[in-house]
Amino acid sequence: MLAAPAPAWGGVWGGAGAAPSRPGRGPAALPAVGSAAAADWKLRAWALARRAMAGCAASLSDFLFAYDTPRIVLIRSRKVGLINRGVQLVILTYVIGWVFIWEKGYQEIDSVVSSTTTKVKGVALTNTSDLGLRIWDVADCVIPAQQENSLFVMTNMITTLDQRQGTCAELPSAKTECKSDDDCPFSSSDVHSSGVTTGRCVNYNAHVKTCEVMAWCPVENDLYVPRPALLKATENFTILVKNHIWYPKFNFTKRNVLPNINTSYLNSCNYDAKTNPYCPIFRLGQIVESAGQNFQQMAVKGGIMGIQIKWNCNLDLAASHCLPKYSFRRLDNQDLSHTVSPGYNFRFAKFYKDANGTEIRTLIKAYGIRFDIIVFGKAGKFDIFPTMVNVGSGLALFGVTTVLCDIIVLYFMKKRFYYREKKYKYVEDYEQGLTEASRTE
Numbered sequence: 001m002l003a004a005p006a007p008a009w010g011g012v013w014g015g016a017g018a019a020p021s022r023p024g025r026g027p028a029a030l031p032a033v034g035s036a037a038a039a040d041w042k043l044r045a046w047a048l049a050r051r052a053m054a055g056c057a058a059s060l061s062d063f064l065f066a067y068d069t070p071r072i073v074l075i076r077s078r079k080v081g082l083i084n085r086g087v088q089l090v091i092l093t094y095v096i097g098w099v100f101i102w103e104k105g106y107q108e109i110d111s112v113v114s115s116t117t118t119k120v121k122g123v124a125l126t127n128t129s130d131l132g133l134r135i136w137d138v139a140d141c142v143i144p145a146q147q148e149n150s151l152f153v154m155t156n157m158i159t160t161l162d163q164r165q166g167t168c169a170e171l172p173s174a175k176t177e178c179k180s181d182d183d184c185p186f187s188s189s190d191v192h193s194s195g196v197t198t199g200r201c202v203n204y205n206a207h208v209k210t211c212e213v214m215a216w217c218p219v220e221n222d223l224y225v226p227r228p229a230l231l232k233a234t235e236n237f238t239i240l241v242k243n244h245i246w247y248p249k250f251n252f253t254k255r256n257v258l259p260n261i262n263t264s265y266l267n268s269c270n271y272d273a274k275t276n277p278y279c280p281i282f283r284l285g286q287i288v289e290s291a292g293q294n295f296q297q298m299a300v301k302g303g304i305m306g307i308q309i310k311w312n313c314n315l316d317l318a319a320s321h322c323l324p325k326y327s328f329r330r331l332d333n334q335d336l337s338h339t340v341s342p343g344y345n346f347r348f349a350k351f352y353k354d355a356n357g358t359e360i361r362t363l364i365k366a367y368g369i370r371f372d373i374i375v376f377g378k379a380g381k382f383d384i385f386p387t388m389v390n391v392g393s394g395l396a397l398f399g400v401t402t403v404l405c406d407i408i409v410l411y412f413m414k415k416r417f418y419y420r421e422k423k424y425k426y427v428e429d430y431e432q433g434l435t436e437a438s439r440t441e
């Protein structure tokens, strides 16, 4: 190899291809063409290029002409042996216990498709100053009569009877109270108004005057919500939930009115988690109580309850083992520290005509409980493909044992250097090895 003469200025090479610099004196000027310094430059560049090429060639030859092969080292050590078997045991427990037994890794899984219908039964009696003695049956209390996966039962209400189109005093509030007509704008309204103002200030009662509105009169007064709830007897109403399920992958169908349930049982049973867990008839009070709530409190302002039906089925067993599991929870917010706008209510009206043909309506602000029926579940059945996939991944997982034990033995144990020496062996090519062996002899 060529020995490179020292640079004339004593500078430092910044590396192959880097321009030499003269510290403190700025960049070096290039030597004149044909001068001795220029020849020196050429020599140095040539030497560097040769050195780089030699490095590349060595790496390439290592890559092309060397081969590494795993070597099996049997370590006769109780400690290492126990670590190895311990890790294998953990992996075996995971694969058999969790993947195959608990998660049923040998099964194909399908999600439930479901349809639900409901029917409510019950009668309630009320006695109010407005309505007198009155009977409320399902046609009065369930609004609308049918919904998809949901039903609303009215538990409390504010009724405004015999409303007609006309003019009357608006409900008193900071905005609507007045002293004279000057306080009342003409033809104004907002989203909270009962109607459109006429510009007149009139008596709401003996003590209060409010702006007159053109509206359905008399306007509704919902400042006081009846307590206890008017329809508190709805606690004893019952719901029949008919739920049909289908697992499309397995073409498996079932319904929650189980094959062993007969008409007389259906007429008399009431769901109970312990004594009657498969009766599809639920008492409203019991649904609310099962969710840890108080029906009478909830009935005042309304709320939303969830009836959850879980169908988790192992279709490797007989169809009779595929059974619904019911649970209940309150779905609307029950944050006691934030009681703004609690419950659930809406308005509807019943229209009719009086003897003169004038349109009249009864406005009802209905408070009640909406029951949402939520059906979910999975079914599994043996299938060879998930079984093979899970067996394969379980076996692959055993490879982790070697990696883990190698890391422990080669990096963490006291005798790691000894084990490393035993594990790795560097071997020359056969002929070269022979030459070197004969040379050492």
Ligand SMILES: Nc1ncnc2c1ncn2[C@@H]1O[C@H](COP(=O)(O)OP(=O)(O)OP(=O)(O)O)[C@@H](O)[C@H]1O
Binding pocket: 119, 120, 121, 238, 239, 240, 263, 266, 267, 281
């Ligand atoms: N909410 C409910 N509470 C108690 N029993 C109910 C309820 N809904 C239905 N049933 C009873 O369950 C059975 C099946 O009801 P289904 O609606 O299929 O038949 P139905 O003869 O039309 O019912 P019905 O005419 O009594 O309303 C009937 O005997 C019915 O009386």
